[in-house]
Amino acid sequence: MPILEARSLTKTFRRPDKTSGFKGAVKHLVQRKYKNYTAVDGIDLSIEPGESVAYVGPNGAGKSTTVKLLTGILRPSEGTVRVMGRDPHTERIANAHDIGVLFGQRTQLWWDLPVEESLKLLKHMYGVSDADYKARIARFDELLDLGEFMPALARTLSLGQRMRADLACALIHAPKMVYLDEPTIGLDISVKDRLRAFLRELVDGGTTLLLTSHDLADIEEVCERIVVIDKGAVAYDGPIQQLKAHYITTKAVNLFLEGPADVDELKLKFPQYEWAAGEAPSEVTVTYESRHFTAAEVLGGLTAELAPRDLSLSEPSIEDVIRRLYAGELTK
Amino acid sequence: MADTLTPDRLTARHVGAVYRRALLAQIRAITEYPGDFWVMASAGVMWNVLQFAFLTVLFAAVPEVAGWRYHEMLMLSGLLTVAAGSTAILCDGIWSTGQMVLKGEIDYRMTRPAPVVVQVATTHIGMQGFGEVGFGLVMVAYGWIGAGLGPASLPLVLLGIVCAVVIECALITLFCAVNFWIKGPMSNFAFVMLDLQHHAMTMPLGLFPIGVKVVTMFVVPVAFVNFVPVAALSGHLAPWWVIGMPVAAAASVLAALGVYRLGLRSYDSSGH
Numbered sequence: 001m002p003i004l005e006a007r008s009l010t011k012t013f014r015r016p017d018k019t020s021g022f023k024g025a026v027k028h029l030v031q032r033k034y035k036n037y038t039a040v041d042g043i044d045l046s047i048e049p050g051e052s053v054a055y056v057g058p059n060g061a062g063k064s065t066t067v068k069l070l071t072g073i074l075r076p077s078e079g080t081v082r083v084m085g086r087d088p089h090t091e092r093i094a095n096a097h098d099i100g101v102l103f104g105q106r107t108q109l110w111w112d113l114p115v116e117e118s119l120k121l122l123k124h125m126y127g128v129s130d131a132d133y134k135a136r137i138a139r140f141d142e143l144l145d146l147g148e149f150m151p152a153l154a155r156t157l158s159l160g161q162r163m164r165a166d167l168a169c170a171l172i173h174a175p176k177m178v179y180l181d182e183p184t185i186g187l188d189i190s191v192k193d194r195l196r197a198f199l200r201e202l203v204d205g206g207t208t209l210l211l212t213s214h215d216l217a218d219i220e221e222v223c224e225r226i227v228v229i230d231k232g233a234v235a236y237d238g239p240i241q242q243l244k245a246h247y248i249t250t251k252a253v254n255l256f257l258e259g260p261a262d263v264d265e266l267k268l269k270f271p272q273y274e275w276a277a278g279e280a281p282s283e284v285t286v287t288y289e290s291r292h293f294t295a296a297e298v299l300g301g302l303t304a305e306l307a308p309r310d311l312s313l314s315e316p317s318i319e320d321v322i323r324r325l326y327a328g329e330l331t332k
Numbered sequence: 333m334a335d336t337l338t339p340d341r342l343t344a345r346h347v348g349a350v351y352r353r354a355l356l357a358q359i360r361a362i363t364e365y366p367g368d369f370w371v372m373a374s375a376g377v378m379w380n381v382l383q384f385a386f387l388t389v390l391f392a393a394v395p396e397v398a399g400w401r402y403h404e405m406l407m408l409s410g411l412l413t414v415a416a417g418s419t420a421i422l423c424d425g426i427w428s429t430g431q432m433v434l435k436g437e438i439d440y441r442m443t444r445p446a447p448v449v450v451q452v453a454t455t456h457i458g459m460q461g462f463g464e465v466g467f468g469l470v471m472v473a474y475g476w477i478g479a480g481l482g483p484a485s486l487p488l489v490l491l492g493i494v495c496a497v498v499i500e501c502a503l504i505t506l507f508c509a510v511n512f513w514i515k516g517p518m519s520n521f522a523f524v525m526l527d528l529q530h531h532a533m534t535m536p537l538g539l540f541p542i543g544v545k546v547v548t549m550f551v552v553p554v555a556f557v558n559f560v561p562v563a564a565l566s567g568h569l570a571p572w573w574v575i576g577m578p579v580a581a582a583a584s585v586l587a588a589l590g591v592y593r594l595g596l597r598s599y600d601s602s603g604h
Binding site for chain 1: 354442443445603
C-alpha cells in the first residue's frame with residue numbers, strides 16, 4: 001500500500017490582475033480584477049514506503065506547491081491526497097506526527113533562542129520521550145555535528161549550521177515520511193556532502209523521502225526515483241537509472257593523442273562517429289550513439305588505430321537530460 | 333516526561349503545555365534585549381499615567397460623569413488597561429498573523445501537532461504589557477478601595493479580570509484572523525477595535541446612543557471587558573449581568589477559534 005497517494009492533484013490560485021505603474025495600482029484599488037493561475041495541474045503520484053523520490057522541475061513548475069499540498073499546508077482545488085490513508089489537511093494533527101518537513105529557504109528555529117531550546121520545544125510538541133530525544137540528538141550530533149552550535153542563538157548561525165539544525169528539527173520525532181524542499185540551497189560543497197550522506201543513511205534506515213532540489217547531485221546521490229514536473233504537470237516519473245538509459249543515448253570519449261589531432265582526417269576515417277577538437281591540440285572528443293555501438297567496440301577500434309596516450313569515457317549528466325526535458329526536447 | 337499527546341487529536345493538557353512552554357521560551361528570548369524590555373515596559377506605564385492624570389484632573393472639576401464617580405472610572409480604565417496589557421503578554425504574536433500569511437510563515441506551523449493559533453500567538457511578547465498590567469492593577473485596586481466596594485466583591489473583581497483578559501485575547505485573535513482573507517501586513521480591524529475601546533470604553537456606556545450599546549454588548553462584546561463588570565460591581569447594572577461575563581468570554585473564544593480555523597482553510601502560503 002502506498003504511503004502517499006495523490007490523484008488528479010490540482011491547485012489553482014487567484015492572482016490580482018493589474019497593470020503596472022501607479023495608474024494600474026490606483027485602478028486596481030477601485031476595480032479589482034483577478035486571474036486564476038494553476039500551479040499544480042492534475043498530478044498523480046504514488047510513493048511506496050521506503051522510497052526516495054526526487055521531485056524536480058524548473059522554477060515555477062509547481063514543486064513547492066505540490067509539497068505544500070502533500071503536507072497539508074494547502075487544500076487542493078481538485079483531486080485528493082492521502083498520506084498513510086489520511087487527508088493531510090483535514091487530519092492535520094494526526095498527519096503531523098508522521099511527517100517531517102524542511103523548507104530550505106525558511107527556518108523553523110525560534111530566532112532568539114538557542115538551537116537546543118527550539119529542539120526541546122519541538123520535543124514537547126511532538127511528545128517525544130526523554131530517552132528517544134537524547135538518542136536522536138546524539139545521532140544527529142554524530143552525523144551533523146550539532147553539538148558545536150546547540151547553545152548558539154538561531155540568529156547567529158551560519159547557513160550551513162542553520163540547515164543542519166532545521167534538519168534535526170524536521171526529524172526529531174522520527175517521522176515516517178519526510179519532505180525536503182531545497183535542503184542544500186546556498187550550502188558549500190562540504191556541508192552538502194555531509195547532508196547528502198545523512199539523507200542517504202536516513203533512506204537506508206527505511207524513511208520515505210520526497211526531495212525537491214535544483215542541485216541534481218543531491219538527487220543522484222540520495223534518490224532512486226525521479227519525478228520531473230513542468231508547468232504543473234508530470235513530465236517524467238520513473239527510476240533515475242531508467243531515465244538515464246532511456247534518454248542518454250550518446251556517450252563521449254576524450255582521446256589524448258601523442259601528436260596534434262587532425263579532426264578532419266579523423267572524421268573521414270571514422271565517419272560513424274562525431275568528432276570535435278579538444279582544449280589541447282592533442283585532445284579530441286568522439287561522440288557515439290550507445291544504441292548502435294558498444295564502448296568496447298568504439299574503444300577497441302580507436303585505440304588500435306590511434307594509439308592514444310590517454311583516454312576517458314564520459315556520458316551526459318542527468319542535469320543535461322533534465323534540461324532537455326524542461327526545454328521540451330525530450331518526451332515521455 | 334513527555335506531554336500527554338494522542339496521535340489523532342490534541343488534549344487540552346498538551347495544548348496548555350505547548351502554550352506555556354512557547355510563552356516561557358519567548359520570555360527567555362526577551363532577556364536577549366534588556367534595553368527594549370525596560371523601555372517598552374516603561375512606555376506601557378507612562379501612557380496609563382497620563383490616563384490616570386486625565387481622570388484625576390477631570391474629576392477635580394466635576395463630581396461625576398453620567399452618574400459615575402472618580403474611583404469607578406479608575407476601575408473602568410484600569411480593567412481595560414489590564415486586559416489590553418495581558419493580551420500583549422499572552423498573545424501578542426497574533427498581531428503577526430497578517431505578516432505571516434503574506435510571507436507564508438504559517439507553513440511550518442501547519443505541519444506540527446499543535447494548534448496554529450497557539451503557535452502564532454506565542455511568537456512574540458509585547459513588553460509594554462508588563463507595565464500596562466502592573467499599572468492597570470494599581471488603578472483597579474485603588475479604584476476598588478476608593479469606591480468602598482469591600483472584600484466581599486473581590487471574587488467578582490477577579491472573575492471580571494479573568495473574563496476581561498479572555499474576551500480581549502479572543503476578540504483580537506478574531507479580528508487578526510480577518511487577514512487570512514483581506515491580505516495585508518497590518519491587522520487593521522483589531523486596531524480599530526482597540527481604538528474604539530480606548531476612546532469609548534473608558535467612558536460610561538450611558539453617554540452613547542443605543543446603537544453603540546447594542547454593538548458593544550452583543551455584537552463585539554467589548555463592553556464585557558470593563559464596562560459590564562465595573563457597572564455590575566458598582567450597582568450601575570443589575571447583579572445578574574455578571575453571568576454575561578463568562579458567557580461573553582466563551583462566545584468570544586468559540587468565535588475566534590472558528591474564524592481562525594476558517595482562515596487556515598483559506599491560507600494559500602506564498603511563493604507559488
